[in-house]
Amino acid sequence: MTGVLNVLKLFYKPSTEDLENLIEYKLIPGKMKGYNSMNETIDLPPKEIQPPIFQVEFNGIQMYAVTVYFKHPHLLCNPLPLPDSQTGKGLYIQNGTSPEKDFIQIPLESKDLTSIWKPSSCVPGMGLHYFRNLSRSLPCEKIFPVFLMYDSEGKLSAFGWAFQGKPMNLAPIKWFHLVPKIYPFIFDTKKLPSCMFHPKFSVFGLHIWLRDPQSELLKCKIIQPQKKTTPAVPWHKKMNE
Numbered sequence: 001m002t003g004v005l006n007v008l009k010l011f012y013k014p015s016t017e018d019l020e021n022l023i024e025y026k027l028i029p030g031k032m033k034g035y036n037s038m039n040e041t042i043d044l045p046p047k048e049i050q051p052p053i054f055q056v057e058f059n060g061i062q063m064y065a066v067t068v069y070f071k072h073p074h075l076l077c078n079p080l081p082l083p084d085s086q087t088g089k090g091l092y093i094q095n096g097t098s099p100e101k102d103f104i105q106i107p108l109e110s111k112d113l114t115s116i117w118k119p120s121s122c123v124p125g126m127g128l129h130y131f132r133n134l135s136r137s138l139p140c141e142k143i144f145p146v147f148l149m150y151d152s153e154g155k156l157s158a159f160g161w162a163f164q165g166k167p168m169n170l171a172p173i174k175w176f177h178l179v180p181k182i183y184p185f186i187f188d189t190k191k192l193p194s195c196m197f198h199p200k201f202s203v204f205g206l207h208i209w210l211r212d213p214q215s216e217l218l219k220c221k222i223i224q225p226q227k228k229t230t231p232a233v234p235w236h237k238k239m240n241e
Contacts, residue, residue, distance in 0.1 A: 034164035037139035037195050044164055046141035051095045051102070053145060066145055066161060068092065073099040091159060091210075093146055110154040117148065120187050122220035125213040127157045129186065140164070140195040149207075151217035158213075162205035178203040 032044040045053045045064055056065045069076070069092040076099075089108075096102020107113050110128070117130040128151075132144035149158040167175030179202045183189050195201065211218075 032165040034140070035195055035198050035201055036141045037193065039195055039198050042141060045145075046164075048139070048142045049145055052093050052104070054094075054097075067094040067099070068146070068159070069094070069099070069103070073103055091156065106148060106156065106159070108156045110150040110156075113148075118191065120191070121185070123149075123186065124220050125218050126207065127151045127218050128220075131187075134187075134193075135191055136193060138193045140193055140201070143193075143203075145205075151211070151215065152219075152221070153217055155211075155217075157211050157215075157218055158207055158209045160205050160207045162203050164201070165204060166202055167204040175204050175206060 033041050034044045034046070036042050036046070050064075053064050053066050056063060070089060071092075072090060073092055073094070091106040091108075093104040093106065094102065095104050110130070113130060116133050118132075118134045120129040120131055120134070122128040127149035130148040130150065132146070134143070143162070143164070145161055145163055147160050147162055148156065149160070151157040167177055178186065180197050180199070183192060183196070196203075
């Protein structure tokens with residue numbers, strides 16, 4: 001592929017009709033069911049995460065989409081930057097109906113993240129994961145569909161989309177699929193909402209790398225547990241024994 005990728009869309013497909021016409025797009029299964037904080041069955045995607053997920057029409061088919069930009073949205077159709085916009089590369093999540101104004105700008109360095117982004121586990125080849133507002137009290141219907149990954153120098157190395165449900169078996173897309181028994185490898189389970197541990201709850205998604213996943217900067221440090229040692233007895237106490 002030649003050229004520069006400035007926009008990436010991921011679609012929720014409402015049904016299997018006209019699948020051949022949409023095969024080149026990133027597809028999410030339609031008519032899926034999930035769970036809310038009360039473990040009640042709900043339709044997906046939840047209205048609580050619309051936006052950044054939007055209902056759109058494509059070739060006469062109603063579906064949902066989530067969009068990110070790798071260049072300031074204002075610069076896609078206008079070569080003249082706004083006074084307060086950057087001309088370089090970046091990551092912008094569309095979060096409203098007006099892409100030029102309604103977006104979440106993702107910091108290129110982890111030190112610039114706000115406290116709403118919660119650090120989790122470091123996974124080799126991916127980096128340190130950050131999830132937006134993830135906590136024990138977060139309702140499952142409000143789990144943000146975009147997460148971030150930073151390398152050992154704190155630079156943005158990748159991002160990903162994550163959704164409730166199960167992925168379609170559609171090559172060449174390689175979805176990840178997480179069920180509760182796999183959570184400890186990705187999350188700090190003490191910080192996960194209890195609704196995520198429903199036996200039928202699952203998460204799937206897609207990673208998008210911004211740098212080589214084989215980079216040395218994405219090899220997470222292995223922290224060895226400290227051995228318990230017996231405190232030394234002061235010499236004067238030994239003399240009195």
